[in-house]
Amino acid sequence: MTFEDILARCLDDLEQGETIEHCVARYPQHAAELISLLNLAVAVRGTPQPRLSASGFARGQAVVAAQARLHQAHYAPFNPARGLAAQKLPLQTAPTQPVVAQKFVARPPKLAKPFLLIYKAQSALIAILIVLSLFALARNISSSLPGATLYPVKILGENMQGVLLTAAGQQAAWHAHQTEIRLQELTRLGQQDPVASAQLAQTIDQQVAATLHASNQWPTEQRNQFLLAWLTRLRTLDKNNQWPNVVARTLDQTLATIQTATQVTIAVPTTSPEPIQVVAPTSTPAAVQISLPTTAAHQTTMEPQLPAPTPPAPEVTLPAATPASLHPPSISPDLAPATPTVLATATIAPFMVQLPQETPVGDDHQSEQPNKAAVAEPEQPTAPVVAAAESQTADTQDNKEQAKIRPSTSVTTSLDSGPEKASTPDNPGESDTATATATPAFGIADTPTPATGSGPAIVTVTPFGTEAATLAPAEQTAIVSTGTPAADKTSTPVAMPSSTESNIPTSAPAKTSTSEPENTQESTATSEPVATPKPTATAKPTKSDPTNTPDKNEATDEPQPTSTLESTPTPKKRR
């Protein structure tokens, strides 16, 4: 026990009436120090304690009593503890709750204030006014037109929304929505502000391009559904004929662009009794399924020189057409065949067609350049076009028989060929260098582009001429032929309108050429079968195909058992 404890115990004993001597006697070792401290403590305790003066005490008591009465007058009616007044707490028990509603006690009764209702009504009124103001402001912002004060705010909000939607992967939907909004603004703006209308038209074009670009990576079906739905929504705007030119022109242009990019199925007249599946392999992920208007005159057939082989290389490099080369999938009346043939579309899975991004369109100079594209197998010998064409068209009866076989064994691909300047078979040394490095058992049907010469065409490569090809379905392969002016007679570029987002080779054939040498006046995409030992088919169009890029395009048509077949029209009987 320390001295502090001894001192505390002695002080407690002194309070109990014990004397200092008894405490010191218990702790003789601390006697001297204890005595002095205990005496001092007793002296301090024994001193008279100061008290409040009588006046001070009375004054304080009066103040406390007055405040207590005031406190009771204010808070006693609202004191929730009054309900507990009857049940007095026992002396040795703690209350369950101290005093619960101290806030009610501390606050004066507010209901007594006459302006309380007015105050609350004012608050509610102010809140309502603020909400209405914000709502009106939002409406004005959303309905603002270019040139308005709030229009930048609208654009800012849309951009923020666009950032979020882009981050969420809804970029295409966002641009499509922006296109619709801008079109609506344009229709509302009318002729009020020509400058703003022009800017809006430009913005709309950008949004359309952005939408198509954003949706370019989608699957085909999803992209088609999206574009068709978008097109449907936009067509709802096309109801007013009183629009100014800029509005109508912009809307028409927008609709045309979207329609071009959308897959369209067209009934193609053909002599073939069975529907032909058309395959248009493109470089874009979205496979384009097109039914092309073809006639017998639009197709170039190729006589088989060798039995149908099995091409080893499935990849075909196709030149891509620029968007300008794309045409709506409408059939020109003058080109509509008399005997329609429905070409069913399908996709050739094994074919991996790579399309360049840009392709010269309508450039005859480029189209006349010799084709320097590498052939898949350039070392293979090729046969002259004329010979092949002559052998192909020698007997029409054979062609008729082959036409019966073609629907089940041919594959049609899009071909960008210039109909006007298509190579002719009688000029093999210059332009009729379309060689078929593949098996000669394939016929190529070319569907030239419209009069512009830059439109895509469809080439149908049809294996025919051999009974083995027809009797052996396993050898039925899809061939993608391209029409390119090839000087080396080996490469076969394929003209594919894949530069646009739609990758839809529009079929607007003007004229087609056959592989027959006597049909020299017709501009055709000539496919020349070359007797090669390897079972690869390379169809080369004429050099006059403006959409071809012969330098870089390489087409290697390899029949694949799993490829989708396209029924080609019957061989042209032009004599």
Add this chain to the structure above:
Amino acid sequence: MDDIQRGDPIEEATLVNLIQRAQIDLEPEAFEGLYKLYADRVFRFLLVRLGDVDRAEEVTAQVFLRLIEKIDKFRIAPKDNVAIFSAWLYRMAYNKMVDMLRRHRPAHHIAIEHAEHIADHQSIIEQIEEQLDFEQILNKLPLLNDQQRQVILLRFVEGLSIAETAQIMQKSEGAIKALQHRSLESLRRYLQK
């Protein structure tokens, strides 16, 4: 209520009764009873710390006005409500004193003559002697630090126990014992000078 006189010893039942009446019914008489029981104690507590009777009286009245507002905050314990309530009230007085000291400068002179520390029945001579004795103590108390003075006041003027003092000063009992020892040593040393 009527039987409560100024300076009466505080009993547990009486105190609890007053607190309950003050909390539930807000009776002014209950607050007056609490004032009679604790006014002089609070005054001494403040006088020792402030050294000024006028300020001590002023702060004492403010402490009880604060008690009227805060009486609902107090929780009645199963026992030892006297010590708990005393500690709570002293703490309230201490806080009020601190507030006052923040607003005003502390007094340097002790107006001990204004303190009515002599009973009416005491003779003049006794009043003078006791006044001198307490005046000597008060003159030496400023030499101590705050905690030593507070311990001297609570333990030997107010007569509180070690536990009550520890509760008021928010220290342990061991610390109060040590502080009590050092306070008596210091006061004895200063009185011997």
